[in-house]
Amino acid sequence: MLKIEDLSFAYGGGTPVLADFSMELGRNEIVSLLGPSGCGKSTVLRLIADLLQPRTGTVSWQHTADLAFVFQDHALMPWASLRENVALPGKLSGTFDADAVSSAIDAVGLSGMEARYPSQLSGGQRMRASVARALAAKPKTLLMDEPFAALDEILRFQMNELLLALSEERGFNVIFVTHSLFEAAYLSDRVLVMKNGHVSGELTPILDRTLSAEDQRASSAFLKAVKEISALMAKEDK
Amino acid sequence: MMRVLLPLLALTSLLIFWQVYVTVNDVPKFILPAPAAIWDSLVRDVSVWGAASGSTLWVTLKALLAAVASGVLLALAFSLSRTFEATVYPFAVVLQVTPVVAIAPLVIIWVGIDNVERAQVIIAWLVAFFPILANMSAGLKSVDSNLSELFTLYKASPLQRFRLLLWPTALPYLLASLKVSSGLALIGGVVAEFVAGSGAATGLAWRIIEAGNRLQIEKMFAGLLLLAAIGMAMFYGFSMLERYLLRKTR
Numbered sequence: 001m002l003k004i005e006d007l008s009f010a011y012g013g014g015t016p017v018l019a020d021f022s023m024e025l026g027r028n029e030i031v032s033l034l035g036p037s038g039c040g041k042s043t044v045l046r047l048i049a050d051l052l053q054p055r056t057g058t059v060s061w062q063h064t065a066d067l068a069f070v071f072q073d074h075a076l077m078p079w080a081s082l083r084e085n086v087a088l089p090g091k092l093s094g095t096f097d098a099d100a101v102s103s104a105i106d107a108v109g110l111s112g113m114e115a116r117y118p119s120q121l122s123g124g125q126r127m128r129a130s131v132a133r134a135l136a137a138k139p140k141t142l143l144m145d146e147p148f149a150a151l152d153e154i155l156r157f158q159m160n161e162l163l164l165a166l167s168e169e170r171g172f173n174v175i176f177v178t179h180s181l182f183e184a185a186y187l188s189d190r191v192l193v194m195k196n197g198h199v200s201g202e203l204t205p206i207l208d209r210t211l212s213a214e215d216q217r218a219s220s221a222f223l224k225a226v227k228e229i230s231a232l233m234a235k236e237d238k
Numbered sequence: 239m240m241r242v243l244l245p246l247l248a249l250t251s252l253l254i255f256w257q258v259y260v261t262v263n264d265v266p267k268f269i270l271p272a273p274a275a276i277w278d279s280l281v282r283d284v285s286v287w288g289a290a291s292g293s294t295l296w297v298t299l300k301a302l303l304a305a306v307a308s309g310v311l312l313a314l315a316f317s318l319s320r321t322f323e324a325t326v327y328p329f330a331v332v333l334q335v336t337p338v339v340a341i342a343p344l345v346i347i348w349v350g351i352d353n354v355e356r357a358q359v360i361i362a363w364l365v366a367f368f369p370i371l372a373n374m375s376a377g378l379k380s381v382d383s384n385l386s387e388l389f390t391l392y393k394a395s396p397l398q399r400f401r402l403l404l405w406p407t408a409l410p411y412l413l414a415s416l417k418v419s420s421g422l423a424l425i426g427g428v429v430a431e432f433v434a435g436s437g438a439a440t441g442l443a444w445r446i447i448e449a450g451n452r453l454q455i456e457k458m459f460a461g462l463l464l465l466a467a468i469g470m471a472m473f474y475g476f477s478m479l480e481r482y483l484l485r486k487t488r
Binding site for chain 2: 046049050051067068069071073075077078079080081088089091092093117119120137
C-alpha cells in the first residue's frame with residue numbers, strides 16, 4: 001500500500017530530523033509511531049502528505065494516495081459552521097459530496113449540530129468534527145498527528161474506540177502519531193518506536209478484539225504489549 | 239445597558255455642573271460658554287453645521303475607503319513576497335512616524351491649490367492607512383499553520399486560499415484597525431482643513447477656525463462637539479459591525 005525507504009529530512013538545512021527512516025503500511029492497517037519529542041514522528045506524516053519534501057529517500061504508493069490529515073489541534077475554521085468545516089476537503093478538491101458530508105458527521109455522532117460553530121462545540125466535539133472532516137474526504141489513508149493528546153482520558157478512550165470502529169467500517173489505514181504507550185497498544189496493529197529520526201523497534205500487539213474495550217484494556221495481552229513497548233522505548237538506540 | 243447608562247449619566251452630570259458653574263460665577267461667554275449657549279448656536283445655524291459636518295464626514299469616509307483598499311492590497315502583496323515587504327514596509331513606517339502637520343503643507347501645495355478636498359483626502363489617508371496595513375499584515379500572518387497545511391493537502395487554488403482562509407483569518411484584525419483608522423482619518427481631515435487655511439475648505443475645522451477668529455467660543459465648542467460626535471459614531475458603528483460580523487466566531 002505505502003512504502004517509505006531511507007527517508008531523510010532536515011528543517012532549513014540544520015541537523016537532520018529524519019535519517020534512514022523506512023516503514024511500510026499494509027491494507028486496513030493501523031500503525032502507531034511512538035517516540036520522544038523531536039524524534040521526527042510528525043515530520044514523517046508531513047513527508048507522507050507531500051507537505052514537506054525529503055532530502056533523500058522515497059515515499060511510494062501502490063495506488064493513489066487519497067489522504068486525509070487530523071492534527072493535534074482540531075484546526076477547524078472558527079468562522080464556518082460544522083457542516084462547512086466538514087465540507088471543506090470536497091470544496092477545495094472539487095469533489096464535494098453532500099451525502100459524504102452528512103454521513104461523516106453522522107459517523108462521529110454530531111448529527112443535529114451541523115449549524116453550530118466551533119465556539120459552540122466542546123473540546124471533544126471539535127475533535128470529532130475534525131475527524132469528520134477527514135472522513136468526508138473518503139481517505140484510503142488517514143494521517144493522525146497526536147489527535148487526542150489534548151483530550152481528557154475518558155474522551156480519549158471514546159475517540160480511540162470511535163477510530164477503531166470507523167477504520168473497520170470504512171476500511172482505511174491509519175498512521176497514528178502518539179506519545180501514549182496505552183493508546184498505541186490499544187489502537188495499533190503495529191507499533192513503530194522511533195529514536196533519532198528512524199525506527200528503532202517494532203511490536204505487534206495481539207489483542208482479542210471480540211472483547212469489550214474495557215476488557216481489552218484490562219487484559220494481560222494489553223498490559224504485556226504496554227510493557228514491551230515501554231521496554232523498546234527504554235532500549236538504547238543502536 | 240449599564241454601559242450606555244453610566245456614560246450618559248456622567249455626561250448629564252457634567253453638563254449640569256458646567257451650566258450651574260458658568261451661570262453662578264457669571265463666566266464671560268468668550269472664556270467658557272454655557273452648554274445652553276452652545277446648544278443655541280447649534281440649533282440657530284443647523285444648516286451651516288449640517289453642511290460642514292457632511293463635508294468633513296465625506297472627506298473622512300473617502301480617505302478611510304482609500305486606506306482600506308490600499309492597506310489591504312499592500313498587506314496582501316506583503317504576504318505574497320517577503321522581499322517586497324522588506325523593500326516597501328520601511329517607507330510605510332516613514333509615512334506613519336512623520337507628523338502629518340509637517341507633511342500637510344506640501345500636499346496642499348502639490349495637489350490642493352485648485353482642489354482642497356483632494357488634498358484633504360490624501361492627508362487623511364496618510365494617517366489612516368498605516369494601522370490598516372499593519373493590522374492586515376498581522377492578520378494574514380496569523381493563519382493557523384495546520385489549516386494552511388490542510389489547504390495545501392487538498393490542493394486549494396490561490397483564490398480559494400484567499401477567500402476561504404486568508405480573508406476570514408485577517409477580518410477580525412481589519413475590523414479592529416477600522417476603529418482606530420476611522421478616528422485617525424477624521425484627525426487627518428481636520429488637520430488638512432487647518433493647514434489649507436481660510437475660505438478654501440468647508441468642513442467643521444474651518445468653521446472652528448472662523449469662529450475662533452471672531453471669538454465666538456460657543457461656535458468653536460459646537461464644532462468640537464460635532465467632530466467628537468462624528469468620531470464616536472464611526473467608532474461605535476465599526477464596533478457594531480465587528481460584533482455583527484464576528485458574532486459566531488467568538
